[in-house]
Amino acid sequence: MPEQVLIRGAVAFDPEAHGFAFPNAFVNEVLTLPNGAKITTAGRCGGMAYVSLDYFLAGQPAPRWRADLWAPSRVPPDSHWLARLFTQRLRDSFFTGSAAKFVTWSMHSDDETWVFKGVRRWTKEEELPRVIRSIDAGRPVVLGLVVARDLASVGHNHQVIAYGYEQDRESGRTTVQVYDNNSPGRAVTLTSEQGQSDWTASNGHVWRGFFVQDYTPRRPRVLTRNAPDVKDRVSTGDTVKLSHVWTGLTLHSHDRPYTHRGTDGHQQVTCFGGSDDNDRWLLVGTGGTAAGTALRDGSVVRLRHLSTGRWLHSAAGVPSPLSGQQEVSAVDTPDATADWRIEVVDERPWTAGARVRLVHVATDAALHSHRATDPRLTAGQQEVTAYPGRDVNDWWTVLELS
Structure with a gap:
């Protein structure tokens, strides 16, 4: 041979x-x-x-x-x-x-x-x-x-x-x-x-x-097995997992109320370092917007937490548990306090790879998170607030889209 x-x-x-x-x-x-x-x-x-x-x-x-x-x-x-x-x-x-x-x-x-x-x-x-x-x-x-x-x-x-x-x-x-x-x-x-x-x-x-090089493997953190293509359009009726750009944690809620002083006692909203069904949110249009409508810069939506059926909400004058910024919670019945305006970089359509802000329409405060946790007040997870200013902690991106 x-x-x-x-x-x-x-x-x-x-x-x-x-x-x-x-x-x-x-x-x-x-x-x-x-x-x-x-x-x-x-x-x-x-x-x-x-x-x-x-x-x-x-x-x-x-x-x-x-x-x-x-x-x-x-x-x-x-x-x-x-x-x-x-x-x-x-x-x-x-x-x-x-x-x-x-x-x-x-x-x-x-x-x-x-x-x-x-x-x-x-x-x-x-x-x-x-x-x-x-x-x-x-x-x-x-x-x-x-x-x-x-x-x-x-x-x-x-x-x-x-x-x-x-x-x-x-x-x-x-x-x-x-x-x-x-x-x-x-x-x-x-x-x-x-x-x-x-x-x-x-x-x-x-x-x-x-x-x-010598190498010993470690079990990696897996937040999604179904990452979307960065060009996929986001529409009403879609279910999303949203990742906080500056810390990489996922927008999350669970059936546990806030108990800190001054709260209205609604369901906690946090950022979670793991991955489960409590990270999934349904995007619902407002004002009769039909499901399947492509979202873009300036669109207004409501986010419904799939596991509990409650709606992402904020209200002026209610302090968040750790930083005292405006509290973000999840409520049973949506009204104008559950409306969020999408701000997309470059004023373009919302795609899975885009960097976006979700701005609370009633108060003009941006959905925000930062590295603050408390085992009693946020279940040890990262606090989520509505922030009246604007900084890098307001940016979100789509982790999963279905």
């Missing part, structure tokens, strides 16, 4: 489906100096790689939030559960035995010495075979990419997921397919020619070499 010239292997990992739809554009504040200046580092690549692999191995979809939800920063803020998870998993990636190679390889030459193989041979003789064995066994791996040549530049190294490879024995070319969180939504390849030391990435970077 003739020797096989072209050898390929791949795992069913798709960067568009299993990666994140926003880039690794995080800025981490690690220290504030006495003069107020901030010392920052860029990126949470290891955290994004680990979390993406967590979702893939659990057979669950990664959240598909797009970069424009958080414009102009393009990434979820530190108040968002996903941003905090990236930070946690980034730290996990550093507290592994293999992470020491980011330092040791940065201090070694590409070529072998009397004592060490060097980065080139370490990569091609030790680490590349590990990648191939893992992919052939059906498991993607996290790669540590090395570009630094001294300790001061260690932060320029990078972390990605390898999920495929191709070896051309005739030409000596090797290609590794990776999900690079610096290039969302597209496949990236690392290629090395015969006799070549470096690995050239299709997104323009050149790396000295790579190694397989």
Whole structure:
């Protein structure tokens, strides 16, 4: 049998489906100096790689939030559960035995010495075979990419997921397919020619070499298994789950009244970090608007909580339990206090990927949430209020649409 010239292997990992739809554009504040200046580092690549692999191995979809939800920063803020998870998993990636190679390889030459193989041979003789064995066994791996040549530049190294490879024995070319969180939504390849030391990435970077990182999976948080297409139109008669843009939690209610001083005793409305049927709201038109009417900037709707049948409501002069802002609750019978005006960015139709405000028509206060909880007054969940001003905590987007 003739020797096989072209050898390929791949795992069913798709960067568009299993990666994140926003880039690794995080800025981490690690220290504030006495003069107020901030010392920052860029990126949470290891955290994004680990979390993406967590979702893939659990057979669950990664959240598909797009970069424009958080414009102009393009990434979820530190108040968002996903941003905090990236930070946690980034730290996990550093507290592994293999992470020491980011330092040791940065201090070694590409070529072998009397004592060490060097980065080139370490990569091609030790680490590349590990990648191939893992992919052939059906498991993607996290790669540590090395570009630094001294300790001061260690932060320029990078972390990605390898999920495929191709070896051309005739030409000596090797290609590794990776999900690079610096290039969302597209496949990236690392290629090395015969006799070549470096690995050239299709997104323009050149790396000295790579190694397989130690990785232990964690069960990911799954808020929906049925994310809509970002272009899907939202209409009256639709049932939605709404996600709070700035924290990633879901608009929620449950059959439990407010009991704080000054409340009207109606059903609590909160933001929930899990996922259940108490997150589902029916969009009902006002003034005789027929079901199936496409909604857009300026449309007025009512939101009916499907589990309890009560209506999203607010009223002037009733304080919320924690911040004392205007209370938002759910009531048995709707009237004008249950009317909410939709404000869509760019004054366009409401689509699943849009960033919207829901403004209480009677008081012009925006549906709002923030990281405030109390086990007694909000069941330990995040407070939801109506806010007379306007800020980023007023933004919502569609998590699920049916």
